[in-house]
Amino acid sequence: MDATTIVIVAISALTVYYVVYHLGYLVIIGSAAHRMAADLAWPAEIDHAEIFANPLTPRVSVLVPAHNEEAGIVDSVESLRNLRYPDVQIVVIDDGSTDATFPLLEQRYALRPVQLDMVSPEIPQEGATRGTYRSDDGSVIVIRKESTGRRADAVNAGLRISSGELVCMIDADSVLAPDALLRLAAPFVDDQRVIAAGGSVLPSNGVTIDGGQVTRFDLPRTWIERFQVVEYLRAFLIGRSGWAQVNGLVVISGAFGLYRRDAILRIGGLATTSLAEDADLLMAVHVDAVNRGIPYRVIFSAEPVCWTEVPRRVRVLGRQRTRWAHGLGEILADYRKVIARPRFGALGMLSMPWTMAFEYLAPVVAVVGTVLTVAALALGLIPISFALLVAAAGLGLSTLVTITALAVEAAWFRRYGGARRLLVLLAAAFAEPFFYRPLVFAWQLRGMWRAHRGAVAEWGEMEHTGSAPATQGAVLS
Amino acid sequence: MARVVIVDDDQDLRRLLERRLVREGHDVVTAADGIEGLALIREYQPDLVVLDWMMPRMNGIEVTQLLRDNPDSGGEGVRILILTARSQESDVVRALSAGADDYLVKPFSSTELAARVSSLLARR
Amino acid sequence: MTDISSLILQGLAAVLVLSVLGLIATVVVTAVRDRIRTARRERLSAVLLDICDGEDLPAPRSTRDAETIADLAVRLATSLKGSDREALSAWLQRSGFPGRARAWMRRRNPASRLRGVALVTTINGPRSGRALVEMLADPHRRVRAGAARGLGITGAGSDIPALFSAVAAGRIPAGLAAMSVLRIFPTSGGQLESGFSSRDPSVRRIAAEIAGRLELADARPRLERLLGDSDATVVSAALAALVRIDDPEALTALRRERDRLADDPTRREFERTISRLEALEPVG
Structure with missing residues (x-):
């Protein structure tokens, strides 16, 4: 076999990889569109009114881990106080903040020291509790604890004293839409099998938030943020809707997820060893449910909205994406026994292998492909027209995937309506493969390298996202 | 006859209330959210406000607090009736301690609402 | 080679252009559809309000x-x-x-x-x-x-058995049935009878919970019988309900059941219930 043949075989293999990836993604988008159409067709007025009014509606404990979150904490708690849900227990865990996080809460809600009952003492907590407080009207509980640098430990501290049958985890810079929790909790009431639910998370950059409510809506100003909007729509909104359709969701974002309390207690709380504690929690819950052999569902609801701030500085974004890739690498290694096992259903046979091949390994394939093509060109093994064809086909297909995802969002939600916004999103969709994705790939490679070396996961100081969810899932597309 | 402002984000409900109170002989204007409602109250200086709790932009409790804290913003002694689906004891307490005069839970009867409005207006 | 590649590229470009047009069409079509729907809703919501006012309008055609x-x-x-x-x-x-x-x-x-x-x-x-x-x-x-x-x-109260048997048949979750039964607001323990005697423990549990929450005093004898239930969650629910009903008459049954228990968490739960009810018992 001569060099030319080898190169042609290799490039053909890469072509197959990309074609499978993009066609697969289009199938996921189709499945998501189907799911959304079915979800939105249900008349929900009576369900929501009755759940809201009934004294037996399950209590939701909302756990808000906060590490130096003075910028967003009050808006976040205000949005929780204004939720259309009858029984919300708000628990803020001040995880060793050194800024004004606690004083702000103390002043705003007239916090007083209080002794709290330990509801689930079997959940471990590493960082010592320094004090527990309750607001004047009882609506807000604050735990001050020493930070261990792990968001999971803060969530566990909240689990120990919260009492809700349902547990919601959000970020301290997240703001929930008033109806978001009711819509996400309703399936738990109607269906015993539902043990976890993810809600849609969208970048709040560009959106005006006042007193915990979105008062004006717009796209962010900078392109680095706009690329992230496109990415969130494609990967986190449409992508996850598609996977939930087959019960194969791999990640529920730590920015907005809802679980049955007993599902979390059965696995002993959140793992403090994982860098991607949100993905780890969902995987552990999946595995536990499969092992117990009971039918269960992990759902994703595209309608509820959590607005969360995404990094606007490239350096901060880089750290976040490195961490996500590192976390995803850990998850894939820790749960490798799920991959390709039929007893884990779509999770084992479809979504985990997909995540491995097309999300985690994508930057490696991209680098190998580029190096190979350039080298082959330089050696004169392939004509330039062939190289251009392969590159153009890859870029074209990926843009096609993005535009299809935008169309699905536009058809069902129209959150980004208006000619100007549409043009901006389209421009971002076309520019993304050239300007944004290579950056993300580079950060992911760095994260993979760290995961591979088994480096101790470091908890980078994150410009008001110190307690940000560890993963949104490694994202690419 | 009195001047009444209705603030509720549900359009059908807003219209139903408006019709009912107009029929009772009141002078009625309506707003669809807290901010708009507050502006209307400042301009119109009503005798009574029917306020929904959960509304976009600013909720009914915040509107109530603002009116009570700055008496010049909405006319002194304006009566406030909170109309909401929130029915828990703690909700009623929160509303009344913010300065509301009366509290009516949805689902409600517009006949009952009209009677409460008359009773509140008679108390001056 | 060149022919094929230019063909593929042209095809791809065409698909991309089509997808952009599709996106624009989606946005335009949904906007128009929304406008039509809003106009229809506006028109009909006025009709609906007239109806609430007691006007008799013809049925829509x-x-x-x-x-x-x-x-x-x-x-x-x-x-x-x-x-x-x-x-x-x-x-x-x-x-x-x-x-x-x-x-x-x-x-x-x-x-x-x-x-x-x-x-x-x-x-x-x-x-x-x-x-x-x-x-x-x-x-x-x-x-x-x-x-x-x-x-x-x-x-009505007569629909309560249907809700209980739907739970026993695995058709609806117990929690949902409890919400609906509570909303029906039974006024006597007798209306919950089919729940107390259900073969499904989750039904017996919610029947006890509802009796307690609504403080149905006449359900006391039925709750006392549940104290010997084989399912621990039913026993807990019955104990909690007896506390809410607050009738010292229940003490006899509680003490009798307690004495049959070994020293375990259930027995301690009985002790707590008994001491809460004893606090209410008239002295002498």
């Missing part, structure tokens, strides 16, 4: 108008009670909506069936209860949940 009116009525009715709601449901009954609801409940699409269930609930006519009980056997979970909720709103 077009199916689309009828569907929109039904949706609007369902929505409005969740906020109303008393004369407005009665006027609304009387008009819906007169104007052929019960027939439409029955037809919707037979559709293949589960969301349409739930729409039928919601309409039946809003109409709340003489035969609503029976229709909703039938829908508790619907193949789709969410439709069954809607029917259970509808029974909570329209229901």
Whole structure:
């Protein structure tokens, strides 16, 4: 076999990889569109009114881990106080903040020291509790604890004293839409099998938030943020809707997820060893449910909205994406026994292998492909027209995937309506493969390298996202 | 006859209330959210406000607090009736301690609402 | 080679252009559709308010108008009670909506069936209860949940056994049934009888919970019998209910059951209940 043949075989293999990836993604988008159409067709007025009014509606404990979150904490708690849900227990865990996080809460809600009952003492907590407080009207509980640098430990501290049958985890810079929790909790009431639910998370950059409510809506100003909007729509909104359709969701974002309390207690709380504690929690819950052999569902609801701030500085974004890739690498290694096992259903046979091949390994394939093509060109093994064809086909297909995802969002939600916004999103969709994705790939490679070396996961100081969810899932597309 | 402002984000409900109170002989204007409602109250200086709790932009409790804290913003002694689906004891307490005069839970009867409005207006 | 590649590239470019056009078309079409829907809703919501005022208007002729009116009525009715709601449901009954609801409940699409269930609930006519009980056997979970909720709103005490047996048959979650039964508001322990004697422990548990929450004093003897239940959650629920009912008469049964227990968490739970009730017992 001569060099030319080898190169042609290799490039053909890469072509197959990309074609499978993009066609697969289009199938996921189709499945998501189907799911959304079915979800939105249900008349929900009576369900929501009755759940809201009934004294037996399950209590939701909302756990808000906060590490130096003075910028967003009050808006976040205000949005929780204004939720259309009858029984919300708000628990803020001040995880060793050194800024004004606690004083702000103390002043705003007239916090007083209080002794709290330990509801689930079997959940471990590493960082010592320094004090527990309750607001004047009882609506807000604050735990001050020493930070261990792990968001999971803060969530566990909240689990120990919260009492809700349902547990919601959000970020301290997240703001929930008033109806978001009711819509996400309703399936738990109607269906015993539902043990976890993810809600849609969208970048709040560009959106005006006042007193915990979105008062004006717009796209962010900078392109680095706009690329992230496109990415969130494609990967986190449409992508996850598609996977939930087959019960194969791999990640529920730590920015907005809802679980049955007993599902979390059965696995002993959140793992403090994982860098991607949100993905780890969902995987552990999946595995536990499969092992117990009971039918269960992990759902994703595209309608509820959590607005969360995404990094606007490239350096901060880089750290976040490195961490996500590192976390995803850990998850894939820790749960490798799920991959390709039929007893884990779509999770084992479809979504985990997909995540491995097309999300985690994508930057490696991209680098190998580029190096190979350039080298082959330089050696004169392939004509330039062939190289251009392969590159153009890859870029074209990926843009096609993005535009299809935008169309699905536009058809069902129209959150980004208006000619100007549409043009901006389209421009971002076309520019993304050239300007944004290579950056993300580079950060992911760095994260993979760290995961591979088994480096101790470091908890980078994150410009008001110190307690940000560890993963949104490694994202690419 | 009195001047009444209705603030509720549900359009059908807003219209139903408006019709009912107009029929009772009141002078009625309506707003669809807290901010708009507050502006209307400042301009119109009503005798009574029917306020929904959960509304976009600013909720009914915040509107109530603002009116009570700055008496010049909405006319002194304006009566406030909170109309909401929130029915828990703690909700009623929160509303009344913010300065509301009366509290009516949805689902409600517009006949009952009209009677409460008359009773509140008679108390001056 | 060049021919094929230019062909592929042209094809891809064409697909991309088409997808952009598709996106634009989607945005335009949905915007136009929204505008039409909003206009229809505006027009019909005025009609609906006239109906709430007690005016008798002719039934809508077009199916689309009828569907929109039904949706609007369902929505409005969740906020109303008393004369407005009665006027609304009387008009819906007169104007052929019960027939439409029955037809919707037979559709293949589960969301349409739930729409039928919601309409039946809003109409709340003489035969609503029976229709909703039938829908508790619907193949789709969410439709069954809607029917259970509808029974909570329209229901009479006589519908309670149907809710309990739907739980025992695994058709609706126990928690949902409890919400609906509580909403029906039984006034005597006798109305919960089918729950107390159910073979399903989760049904016995919610029956005890509801008796406690509504403080149905006449349920005490039934709750006492549940103290010896084989299921620990039922026993806990019965203990909690006896505390709420607050009748020292229960002490005899409590002490008797306690004495049969070894020293375990259940026994300690009995002790706590007994001491709370003893605090109430008149001295001497």
